[in-house]
Amino acid sequence: MDHDLAGILVDERAIAKRVRELGAHLAADLERDLARDASGTDDFGKVVMIPVMTGAIVFVADLIRAMPMRLSLKLVAVSSYPGASVQSKGAKLAAEIPGDLAGKHVVVVDDILDSGQTLGLVRELIAAQKPASLRLCVLLRKPDRVRQRAVDVQYVGFEIPDEFVVGYGLDFDGHYRNVPNIATLRTEVVERVRRRSSRA
Ligand code: IMP
Ligand code: MG
Numbered sequence: 001m002d003h004d005l006a007g008i009l010v011d012e013r014a015i016a017k018r019v020r021e022l023g024a025h026l027a028a029d030l031e032r033d034l035a036r037d038a039s040g041t042d043d044f045g046k047v048v049m050i051p052v053m054t055g056a057i058v059f060v061a062d063l064i065r066a067m068p069m070r071l072s073l074k075l076v077a078v079s080s081y082p083g084a085s086v087q088s089k090g091a092k093l094a095a096e097i098p099g100d101l102a103g104k105h106v107v108v109v110d111d112i113l114d115s116g117q118t119l120g121l122v123r124e125l126i127a128a129q130k131p132a133s134l135r136l137c138v139l140l141r142k143p144d145r146v147r148q149r150a151v152d153v154q155y156v157g158f159e160i161p162d163e164f165v166v167g168y169g170l171d172f173d174g175h176y177r178n179v180p181n182i183a184t185l186r187t188e189v190v191e192r193v194r195r196r197s198s199r200a
Helices: 012-037 057-064 117-127 187-199
Strands: 005-010 047-053 076-079 105-113 133-141 155-159 182-185
Touching: 012 057, 012 105, 012 133, 012 155, 047 057, 047 117, 057 105, 076 117, 105 117, 117 133, 182 187
Parallel strands: 047 076, 047 105, 105 133, 133 155
Antiparallel strands: 005 182
């Protein structure tokens, strides 16, 4: 598998350090909100983390373990990169959005902010349920400020160049999510998978 990779953009040590920082930052901000709610110790079910499947799966697993507080997890599934594509085909909900979020402190977690279509859609659907607060958190952000303007993501791990990346949950045609670093793929690999899926 490592032979398929062209280079490493962010290595696993840098990821681990940054994820711990993001977790601490999020936890502190959420604790402040909970204190303002005056719900005292009765904060069961108040904080809901919502990873966007499937790319956020590795990130959220590490992130929640860096947040020493009561929280629960609900999933949202969005598809935007069907098969062997490296460009977004527009975000589509692939399963029902979690309900019962009114009055909750919600954090939507995704692997990467590119065009902003995915998080724009998820944020709109969740905001309609009137949560007490709604935060967006991504590990990576690509430089597409113009299209992303509508989506205010308050927690960003790393700014990366506009390249297609895999690893730490991010995939190409369903593979490479288990690569521990954020890496780029060799062009031959991308071409080979493309040829195979265009024949299928
Ligand atoms: P957006 O809707 O264009 O912001 O794209 C965000 C979604 O596309 C993310 O949830 C990712 O799953 C996927 N995505 C965007 N860029 C990449 C990439 O470089 N590698 C793998 N997946 C990506
Ligand atoms: Mg995704």
